[in-house]
Amino acid sequence: MVWAGTLAVVVMVIVVVVRGEASVKWRNISRDRRFRPFDLETYERIQAAKERHIHLTLQVADTHVQLFINDVLPEWIMFLSQEAEGALTTLGSKWASRVTQGETWAWVGVLGGTTLGEAVTTRRREQYPSCNLLLDVFVAKTRESGSSRCAWYDVPGMQRQATFCEQYEGYGDLCACEQPFFPETRKLQKAITMHEKIPVVVVTATKPYYLYRLLRQLFTQAGAWQTDMLLVVDGAHQETLSLAGVLGVASLVHRPESVKRNRTNANIRFALQSVFRHFPAADKAILLEDDLLLSPDFLRFFHQVAPLLDRDPTVSCINAFNSNSFPDTAKDPRVLLRARSYPMYGWLASRAYATEITRNWVPEGTGDWDLWLTGERLRKGRDVVSPEVSRTFHAGSSGVHVNGFEQEIYFNRMIYNHDPEVTVGEVDLTVRAKYDELLHRALKTAQSLTPPSRDLCNMTWVPRNSPRPLAIYLYAEDSTDKYHTYEIFLMCFRTYDISTREIYRGVMRLRWGHSVVYLVGCPYSPFCVYSLEKKAYLPSVAELQRAGNFRDDWEMTQVTNNHRLARDPSRPSNLDLTNVLNSGKTQGSSRDA
Known part of the structure; x- marks a missing residue:
């Protein structure tokens, strides 16, 4: 890292190690779609799979010097947007736009300056992922030529903040020369009733x-x-x-x-x-x-x-x-x-x-x-x-x-x-007795909705502007949701469907547009007494799977979808699609600036 204010030249060693990981089915890494009771072994396995994936967020500070280090796992390319790819190329990377799925890549550079080191390990045929990557980069830590001190550095009482800003980077307006953020701002805020x-x-x-x-x-x-x-x-x-x-x-x-x-x-x-x-x-x-x-x-x-x-x-x-x-x-x-x-x-x-x-x-x-x-x-x-x-x-x-x-x-x-x-x-x-009283009143006047037998997640059957509360009665024996009846509705409502932690006495309260919707688990909830038909929805395995597929497909519209693959050079050229690159690189090849 280049630090303004460092007089002596200090050599710093940066070691970037990227290890290959086995491929997993990434579309479903956030949940288990087999719809079976929860067990710790399954949970730990899913967590381990999820931790093999990354989400790349590229944020470049507007400071005059900053060292940028990027190291990624083999499937990172699936989460890389075109905007992020372009930003990395602009910063000086030669390989960010060429690395394909299953390959590891690392890059070290100075923002607005030079690429200090870049390497990629490419895949051989029948190999996934590529081999491990070790990149050693030596960076001289010196004062940036032409750097200047902010005028407020010399203001009495500002020495501590000035010293911090000369030593560390990346704090935006805390260290800005124009309109910096001062801790005394805290004293200028409005008072509230306490x-x-x-x-x-x-x-x-x-x-x-x-x-x-x-x-x-x-x-x-x-x-x-x-x-x-x-x-x-x-x-x-x-x-x-x-x-x-x-x-x-x-x-x-x-x-x-x-x-x-x-x-x-x-x-x-x-x-x-x-x-x-x-x-x-x-x-x-x-x-x-x-x-x-x-x-x-x-x-x-x-x-x-x-x-x-x-x-x-x-x-x-x-x-x-x-x-x-x-x-x-x-x-x-x-x-x-x-x-x-x-x-x-x-x-x-x-x-x-x-x-x-x-x-x-x-x-x-x-x-x-x-x-x-x-x-x-x-x-x-x-x-x-x-x-x-x-x-x-x-x-x-x-x-x-x-x-x-x-x-x-x-x-x-x-x-x-x-x-x-x-x-x-x-x-x-919100005191329990009052809250229960209001909940009884709401469910007593609620319009009961009957879920369709197929394509539950086609949510046109749930009014979005109902003046009355809406109630959906589903089958649940307790809060564990072992029949996935709460989960299927949470998936269709596109809310948090990993757990039923927002449940109260068997009832989950949601909005759907401007409507208030109550999911009532029966016979678990004491509020089942307001179910006129005395029936509770229990989804079939097929409907659970359709809802899971709906949720998965919808989720994929929310994230970057970048399947850049390497084509075998021996294959016909008609396989050379717009998202497929001809990978003629050498295994373990690297490029240093």
């Missing part, structure tokens, strides 16, 4: 760019200057800690424990324990992870709904995120919903609940901390409250739980609130 102090704890590690994006949003929220913040860093990562110092956010370093999900579990527990130790007067706290985007009313939302934790002991926590917050299935940011869900993507917890769950934390090797909390031993019959329209947006694609494919198919389609002045509905109506 009945208590609720601190925010942010969990992070090695993604300081994500962290800056999140903290910048927090700093520009109404209520920002009224809100205490704490940063919990998983490991002593100097760049992350330096950023926290520049922004004036208190930070604690958590000594890493274990690896992967066990490490994440331990860091979440440490954050929950630390925030209440650090702010001993606080009765509640908000936990955030660094890969989120925030609605402009994020803090305002939580301060409006916080009293619910005091009034209703059947609520465990309050989420900012709802899994059904999609364009077709969510509309009203004022509405609050209950579900037997779990904490996720920005959530509010009381001191008592945090203490309870950290004392009964997920044992190492058991699974993820959030799924652990759904077990009835810890759930204790309590529900999670969330808004119909989310107040956070998941915007990361390289975490432990969400890969690039899931990010593209699910999370990138979600909506979140953009109105800074939303007043949520009457909070007391």
Whole structure:
């Protein structure tokens, strides 16, 4: 990397290693379409397959120098759009537009400058994927010739931010010479009504760019200057800690424990324990992870709904995120919903609940901390409250739980609130007794819909502008959905269909356009009493498969579809289609600038 302000010439070695992976059927990597009961072995197998795929997002900062390193897996080309391909070529890559499916590629260069190294391992006939790739690049770390200091670097009190910007790149307006972002912006935000102090704890590690994006949003929220913040860093990562110092956010370093999900579990527990130790007067706290985007009313939302934790002991926590917050299935940011869900993507917890769950934390090797909390031993019959329209947006694609494919198919389609002045509905109506009363009233007056016997996902049978609630009664014995009856409707509604976590007493509430739709599982739900025909929809295996195919085909319209293949040179030329290249390259060939 070329760092402005480095006087001495330092040699840095960059080693890029790309290993080949076995091919998998990529169209269905986000779910198992065999429609059988869930088992951990199947889940782990699918997760392993998903982790072999990437989603390529190319974002070039407008800074004057930046080193760009790209290394990819063999099937990356399927996810590469023409725009990204053109951008890589413009940056100086000679092979990005020529590499074919099953080949590994790596490129190192300086943005706006020279290609420092590029290599590709190509496939032999009958070989898939190509062999492993090792690329060594030596980069001299020197001051860029002609670089200049920003005028504000010499302003009294700005030395810490100036030093940070001379040492690190990629922070956009934090280091811009014109109209830079100053941490003091936090003090200029509007005040909001607060009945208590609720601190925010942010969990992070090695993604300081994500962290800056999140903290910048927090700093520009109404209520920002009224809100205490704490940063919990998983490991002593100097760049992350330096950023926290520049922004004036208190930070604690958590000594890493274990690896992967066990490490994440331990860091979440440490954050929950630390925030209440650090702010001993606080009765509640908000936990955030660094890969989120925030609605402009994020803090305002939580301060409006916080009293619910005091009034209703059947609520465990309050989420900012709802899994059904999609364009077709969510509309009203004022509405609050209950579900037997779990904490996720920005959530509010009381001191008592945090203490309870950290004392009964997920044992190492058991699974993820959030799924652990759904077990009835810890759930204790309590529900999670969330808004119909989310107040956070998941915007990361390289975490432990969400890969690039899931990010593209699910999370990138979600909506979140953009109105800074939303007043949520009457909070007391979300107390369990009142909520049940309203649900009884809605289903008593609802129009019952009979699903068609074929082509369920032809959604013309569901009105989009019904003045009455709509009810669909489906067969379910419990919330596990072992007959896939909830799942088939979630697929057809094009919402989150991987789990039934947004279910409440056997009922899932969705929008379809401007209509409110209730999916009622019978005989599981006590609300089945409003089914006039006393019949429940149970899909056939054939209909499940048709719905799965519908969902798969629709998903493929949401992602890049780039099947660039290498043609065997011995084959006739009439196979030379527009998306097929004649691969005459040598196995393991490379090109250095």
